[in-house]
Amino acid sequence: MSGVPIQSPVPAGRSTRKPKGEGHARRAEILDAAERIFVEVGYDGATIRRIADEVGLSSTALYMHFPEKSAILHEICEGAFGRLQAANATVLAEGGPAEVKLRRLMEGYIAFGFANPNAYRLIYLTRPVEAREGADSASQRLGGELYRAFEALIEEVGAAGGLRGEVRATAQALWAGAHGIVSLMITKPYFDWVDREVLTRTMMDALFAGLLKP
Template sequence: MSAESVTSSTRSTRKPKGEGHARRAEILAAAERIFVEVGYEGATIRKIADEVGLSSTALYMHFSEKSEILHEICRLAFARLQAANAVVVAEGGPPEVVLRKLMEAYVDFGFENPNAYRLTYLTRPVEARDGAQSAAQMLGGELFKAFEAIVEQAAAAGRLRGDAKASAQTLWAGSHGIVSLVITKPYFDWVDHKTLTATMLDALFIGLLKP
């Protein structure tokens, strides 16, 4: 095969230019998979570009470096969680009802987006340094404060058995625990996700809330 044929073949595998937002979404989806499959340190801009069908140079037009891609994945994950929470809060209801719905939405997000969840919440030091931790501190902090505010409403209504801050952290830890265990231990003989989630929430609410 001639050099010209090789060049022509290589060019034919390149995807045509698309809209900026659509192409960025493709890059983020590919990077999310690769970061989880080979590890953040093992991933390269070249690997991500090849997965999307771009040249490395073309990818650099969207993201300047690997850490920027990771930060954007985490930012978007928190944005989706914030949007889901806003819907639940807007529906209103007694604080304990809102709390349960918020926790269900959080767990559902983790099960539906396991790769994004891993990168956002289950980061190693290098991933934390390169974008995940800063996103978690800024956006994740806002997300937790909104959740804690509902727990404080339950406390004000006389529904909590103990301290609002400790209760909020315990509830969040329970949700995080069930998601992280299921997505990192898929080989375990888990019961149905909804049954597992409902059982965990029942136990937490019985223990932390007054009848």
């Protein structure tokens, strides 16, 4: 024996306590941990203490970053909507026919869901009442802006005579299709799915063939 004290291992999934003053990095760490916990045990089951323990903070220290649990959830939702909005803006700024941009927009939405499954669950699948409070909240505003931009692009396709039906029904059917493939694959990973890209392409081909004119 060397005489050197043996340190207890750090529990899996938790951070060791870190020095004060890490600002943005610490805040991001809290958001990442809370996102996982909200999905794992639900918003009601998640506590400030549990989130604080996950990142190696005291509850008091966590309150220095966020005044309450709902503020953490709001920031997670706003951040996710903001990232998706930025990706959409890139597609909308591209040239080309509206129907081409529409498909790219939907493919980007699906890719976002698979790349951010926990955030996607929170903003589109399991969001509690606290995340929906206030029509003027930033998350509500961003989500509304995303959908309005999507619908406006479909209106553009319709104005060129490219729709089989009316705009609102087409928009909702397309969104439902994209949401369905993401939500099913991230919540039912044990199902014997075909390759994700193959399934996405097959679903998109069917939607566009049925809802848009050639």
